[in-house]
Amino acid sequence: MASVPRLPAAHAPPRTSIPAALPFLCPSSSPRVAPPPATGPRRLVAVAAARAMPWPHVLTVAGSDSGAGAGIQADIKACAALGVYCSSVVTAVTAQNTVGVQGVHAVPEEFVGEQLRSVLSDMSVDVVKTGMLPSAGVVKVLCDSLRKFPVKALVVDPVMVSTSGDTLSGPSTLATYRDELFSMADIVTPNVKEASKLLGDVSLHTISDMRNAAESIYKLGPKHVLVKGGDMPDSPDAIDVFFDGKEFIELHGLRIRTHNTHGTGCTLASCIAAELAKGAKMLQAVQVAKKFVESALYHSKDLVIGNGPQGPFDHLFNLKSPLYKMGSRQKFNPDDLFLYAVTDSGMNKKWGRSIKDAVRAAIEGGATIVQLREKDSETREFLEAAKACVEICKSSGVPLLINDRIDIALACNADGVHVGQSDMPAWEVRELLGPGKIIGVSCKTVAQAEQAWKDGADYIGCGGVFPTTTKANNPTLGFDGLRTVCSASKLPVVAIGGINAGNADSVMELGLPNLKGVAVVSALFDRECVMTETRNLRSILMNACARS
Ligand SMILES: Nc1ncnc2c1ncn2[C@@H]1O[C@H](COP(=O)(O)OP(=O)(O)O)[C@@H](O)[C@H]1O
Ligand SMILES: Cc1ncc(COP(=O)(O)O)c(N)n1
Numbered sequence: 001m002a003s004v005p006r007l008p009a010a011h012a013p014p015r016t017s018i019p020a021a022l023p024f025l026c027p028s029s030s031p032r033v034a035p036p037p038a039t040g041p042r043r044l045v046a047v048a049a050a051r052a053m054p055w056p057h058v059l060t061v062a063g064s065d066s067g068a069g070a071g072i073q074a075d076i077k078a079c080a081a082l083g084v085y086c087s088s089v090v091t092a093v094t095a096q097n098t099v100g101v102q103g104v105h106a107v108p109e110e111f112v113g114e115q116l117r118s119v120l121s122d123m124s125v126d127v128v129k130t131g132m133l134p135s136a137g138v139v140k141v142l143c144d145s146l147r148k149f150p151v152k153a154l155v156v157d158p159v160m161v162s163t164s165g166d167t168l169s170g171p172s173t174l175a176t177y178r179d180e181l182f183s184m185a186d187i188v189t190p191n192v193k194e195a196s197k198l199l200g201d202v203s204l205h206t207i208s209d210m211r212n213a214a215e216s217i218y219k220l221g222p223k224h225v226l227v228k229g230g231d232m233p234d235s236p237d238a239i240d241v242f243f244d245g246k247e248f249i250e251l252h253g254l255r256i257r258t259h260n261t262h263g264t265g266c267t268l269a270s271c272i273a274a275e276l277a278k279g280a281k282m283l284q285a286v287q288v289a290k291k292f293v294e295s296a297l298y299h300s301k302d303l304v305i306g307n308g309p310q311g312p313f314d315h316l317f318n319l320k321s322p323l324y325k326m327g328s329r330q331k332f333n334p335d336d337l338f339l340y341a342v343t344d345s346g347m348n349k350k351w352g353r354s355i356k357d358a359v360r361a362a363i364e365g366g367a368t369i370v371q372l373r374e375k376d377s378e379t380r381e382f383l384e385a386a387k388a389c390v391e392i393c394k395s396s397g398v399p400l401l402i403n404d405r406i407d408i409a410l411a412c413n414a415d416g417v418h419v420g421q422s423d424m425p426a427w428e429v430r431e432l433l434g435p436g437k438i439i440g441v442s443c444k445t446v447a448q449a450e451q452a453w454k455d456g457a458d459y460i461g462c463g464g465v466f467p468t469t470t471k472a473n474n475p476t477l478g479f480d481g482l483r484t485v486c487s488a489s490k491l492p493v494v495a496i497g498g499i500n501a502g503n504a505d506s507v508m509e510l511g512l513p514n515l516k517g518v519a520v521v522s523a524l525f526d527r528e529c530v531m532t533e534t535r536n537l538r539s540i541l542m543n544a545c546a547r548s
């Protein structure tokens with residue numbers, strides 16, 4: 001089974017295009033001039049245009065959860081958190097809490113139809129998301145309404161049983177789901193129990209079972225299927241299987257150890273709908289949604305509401321915890337390690353350039369990730385430079401990491417940090433930064449690589465491959481040491497230590513498992529023209545990858 005498809009590093013397009021008209025950036029770059037703010041009539045036009053802007057709109061057709069962890073209440077909170085308007089057609093009212101579902105009161109089918117008519121005929125709905133549809137009659141009413149008032153996309157979460165094990169939609173709706181609703185759906189998102197019921201109670205225990213189920217449900221008519229693995233607690237990751245009719249993609253997330261998982265499925269489907277309403281493609285929408293659920297669970301893992309086994313979580317965690325700024329960045333892409341530029345304040349001083357100019361030049365030359373390693377800057381000066389570099393990196397789509405300084409990474413909202421063996425342990429860094437950030441760890445041994453993986457790191461840096469002057473007392477591992485660590489690592493690896501234009505090809509040509517790229521300091525920054533050196537190294541690496 002494929003993981004998220006990626007271009008092989010050697011063929012990956014440059015992260016930044018280099019327009020011919022760009023001023024040559026050596027030895028220092030020219031300042032960029034921001035356009036003047038709009039004033040007078042121009043401002044009025046801008047305001048009018050802003051007023052006319054439609055608000056992406058999801059309509060949820062689902063049940064009310066009196067405990068507000070799942071159902072309509074979860075859907076509205078999830079859409080609000082992602083900046084999308086959410087209207088609601090209530091199909092049932094449930095008496096529900098953290099213990100389970102105590103009662104269900106279905107709304108008459110005609111009145112579900114009336115609510116649908118009210119919203120769909122007037123309010124420019126982009127995407128419809130369905131949750132609890134308590135009877136076959138309600139499913140039919142919905143299908144009729146959608147035929148009358150078509151929308152851009154339909155997300156079907158085939159809610160049948162709550163996490164607490166209570167029935168929310170009886171077996172009589174199964175046939176109508178299969179025969180009428182699925183063929184109208186852009187995506188169907190069953191959990192393992194629901195997938196099993198839809199397929200006549202087949203047993204689902206493994207990823208391979210989930211893949212088979214996704215394929216069988218796809219044959220019932222939806223354009224995409226996501227079989228969710230939240231309820232497979234034996235798996236150390238939370239793995240969902242996505243199928244688009246051609247390819248299976250395993251979506252891996254951190255499994256958050258918490259009891260507060262009530263409403264994860266409703267939230268996931270609503271986030272997918274919200275992202276689709278904003279114009280995202282399906283896989284992208286699913287990835288953002290999964291990351292959102294993971295982050296919300298992470299930040300709510302210790303909340304206590306109610307006495308039952310399944311608590312709600314906080315969808316609006318982002319409002320409360322400015323520390324954890326969950327952007328819509330996708331999960332770490334190991335191919336970003338291809339040409340890893342590590343800055344050095346001493347070298348920048350020597351060549352008379354600012355950190356900012358050094359970073360900009362490296363990115364213009366094709367660096368795929370940047371780490372700021374400023375061992376002797378004052379904190380305030382470093383923070384200001386880091387903030388400027390975050391802006392530069394963000395506009396080029398290149399991740400920015402900070403060496404060692406978790407405080408700086410948090411304050412400038414960097415994409416992550418890189419820590420060494422004597423810095424803060426990666427698991428503590430993960431606690432502070434949350435799941436959305438990249439964490440790298442320097443490792444020289446198989447045991448250290450194993451620990452980094454256990455601690456929740458995203459990649460390891462392994463070296464020194466060659467002798468180096470940038471780090472004192474740094475034993476050289478050589479190719480053999482690198483090979484040993486790469487072969488055993490469960491994480492992607494970037495090689496580091498004395499790598500330059502003269503030897504980078506020999507490292508990539510080793511073709512080692514998990515080796516994704518090289519990290520360089522002096523070879524880029526202890527040179528007169530950072531951009532030229534980076535460009536040259538990039539082409540050496542690409543040629544080496546093409547050969548090996
Ligand atoms: N403990 C957890 N940690 C991280 N992600 C989880 C956890 N539990 C569920 N998820 C994720 O939440 C989403 C909803 O999944 P699931 O709980 O299986 O659906 P449902 O709520 O319909 O039973 C999935 O993306 C799943 O991987
Ligand atoms: C009204 C309503 N809709 C959906 C769910 C499923 O949510 P979960 O699977 O998290 O219990 C629920 N419990 N209640």
Ligand SMILES: [Mg+2]
Pocket residue numbers: 163191230231261263264265
């Ligand atoms: Mg669940």
